[in-house]
Amino acid sequence: MPLLQAVTAAYDAAVAHATKCGTCWPDMHIAEMCADGQREALASLDHADGEPQCAHVAWEVTSEHHNELGTWTKSRRCSDCDEPLSTLVKPEPHWPENNSGLARIRRTVREGCRTARHFKPVESAGEPGPMGWTFATGRAQWTRYGAVMADGRALGLHLTRIDVQHQVLNEDAKCV
DSSP: OOHHHHHHHHHHHHHHHHHHOSSOOTTOOGGGSOHHHHHHHHHHHHTOTTOOOOOOOSEEEEEEEEOTTSSEEEEEEETTTOOEEEEEEESSOSSGGGGSHHHHHHHHHHHHOTTOEEEEEEOOTTOSSOSEEEEEESOGGGOEEEEEETTSOEEEEESSHHHHHHHHHHHHHHHO
């Protein structure tokens, strides 16, 4: 209910109560009214006739993820009433950074290795961008390090990140 209608409904209920109550008077603040007057004034907000439902015309994406179909599932909510809305499936991400090189590499790696984490670029002087990315998988003494080249080729797992970084540099040198 719009604010002006809410105020009018509460005021009308408060005045109606005040005319029949010996404690309250019509120009009192709701907080100063007796408990019954406060209850009646506030109850009028719950039972307002013709309260319009939100049309959910304006909405915003709250989160998105790349799904198994290769499209994007987007969670959204109404911008006016904050009610969650049904999800949308679209071919492109809502946020451009979700389609960046690193985001694509993360998605590709996580399709084959769900525990992949700590992605770091492998860069070389004079190169316009990363030649590849290393990542960790496993925990504690079982941690292994892998890499994916910028073109999407996956490299094997190693015991240390420095070993896999050297492999990325060697693979890049082979391509020259």
